[in-house]
Amino acid sequence: MDxxxxxxxxxxxxSCVVACxxxxxxxxxxxPAAVASETDDTRLGADRxxxxxxxxxxxxxxxxxxDWFYFELEEESTLKLGLDRREGEGTLRMNLSKAxxxxxxxxxxxxxxxxLELTLAPGLYYIExxxxxxxxxxxxxxxxxxxxxx
Ligand SMILES: [Ca+2]
Numbered sequence: 394m395d396x397x398x399x400x401x402x403x404x405x406x407x408s409c410v411v412a413c414x415x416x417x418x419x420x421x422x423x424x425p426a427a428v429a430s431e432t433d434d435t436r437l438g439a440d441r442x443x444x445x446x447x448x449x450x451x452x453x454x455x456x457x458x459x460d461w462f463y464f465e466l467e468e469e470s471t472l473k474l475g476l477d478r479r480e481g482e483g484t485l486r487m488n489l490s491k492a493x494x495x496x497x498x499x500x501x502x503x504x505x506x507x508x509l510e511l512t513l514a515p516g517l518y519y520i521e522x523x524x525x526x527x528x529x530x531x532x533x534x535x536x537x538x539x540x541x542x543x
Contacts, residue, residue, distance in 0.1 A: 431457065436519060439463040444472070447533040452485070452524035462520040464534055469514050471537040476522065476530060477506040483526025492517040502530075510537075 427448050432438040439461035442448050450460050466472070476487045488499040489509060497518075500507035522532065 433460045433462070435459075436461050436521070439519060441465075442520070442532065442534050444470075444534050444536050447531055449479075449529065449531050450522070451527075451529045452481075452483070452522070453527045454483070454524055458524050460522045462522070462532065463517060464520070465517050466513055466515050469512065471510065471512045473508055473510045473533075473535045473537060474520065475506065475508040475533040475535065476500070476502055477533075478502045479529045479531055481524075481526060481528030483524045483528045485528055485530050486523045487532075488521045488523075490519045490521070492519070 427440075427442075427446065428450070433440045434457065440448070440463075442462045442464050444464055444466070448462065452458055452460065474487065474489060476485055478485055484501050484503050485507075486499060486501040487507060487509065488496060489511070490496050497513075498509045498511060500509050520532070520534075522530065524530075
């Protein structure tokens with residue numbers, strides 16, 4: 394009888410541990426802004442940014458003066474790519490390119506922030522951020538709602 398009780402008890406504990414892990418995983422996934430990784434110094438190591446998401450990152454030239462991101466567009470959309478310098482003195486530059494490497498736009502944060510608004514075909518796009526001095530930034534990829542049909 395005692396053995397049966399302890400088996401039940403350990404099962405109960407195991408399910409508590411699983412529930413706790415699942416719950417902490419969910420709350421982590423719901424964090425408001427992801428933090429850029431440091432394997433992002435090259436195009437091949439680009440971090441994925443979801444459309445509608447913001448990512449906070451830091452730059453510390455000369456050791457870290459480039460951050461790469463990519464996003465995937467499933468349908469033709471008008472996007473606004475926003476770059477805000479939050480801390481630091483430097484100017485950040487954002488360059489957008491197609492998967493082929495072709496440049497399609499760039500802007501800098503010499504006024505504190507900068508944005509690009511473009512209508513893009515479905516595909517893979519790359520964002521390269523460069524900094525001339527230490528800075529913290531917030532990068533946002535927002536999708537413009539479709540205009541009402543006439
Ligand atoms: Ca970097």
